[in-house]
Amino acid sequence: MSRTLVLNATYEPLGVITERRALILVLNHRATMIEESGSVLHFSGGEIELPSVIRLNKFVRIPYRHAVPLSRRAIFARDGGRCVYCTAPATSIDHVIPRSRGGGHNWENVVSACHKCNHLKADKQLKEIGWRLRQLPREPVGAAWRILGTGQTNARWLQYLEPFGVAAATA
Ligand SMILES: [Zn+2]
Incomplete structure (x- = not known):
């Protein structure tokens, strides 16, 4: 089953849910489909396009933000x-x-x-071998990391994640 990206009313990425749940939100007028998935759900009365991206009709306040989990992905x-x-x-x-030299994870x-x-x-330490970093590693910031943390990305979602902290090379 494919997944659907959920955006807040402000277009901020919120999370990933099943296409079926996303469809129910759309049918209940709680969200609007803004990107079709290309797959269709057949039912007795006809068929309906499943969403790849939906946007909530009402703004949802996010009470706090988790730090981005440190994973390989x-x-x-x-x-x-x-x-x-x-x-x-x-x-x-x-x-x-x-x-082995006391560096943290x-x-x-x-x-x-x-x-x-x-x-x-x-x-070895970088200076011992004459290497250097082009930029210092930092904790990533931005709402798009909520989506990346789930490990589920989709090329169709990229344009919605880019304004919130994800580089184009990522997805
Ligand atoms: Zn290399």
């Missing part, structure tokens, strides 16, 4: 799926300051890396 997404040292496709997670010390760079770097 989220780290790859933040770093555009590329090795931060050589831009090859990322295949592993590297601790900038090696864990946190957003500021993890980056996506390719196998080759990870192997070359091993337990």
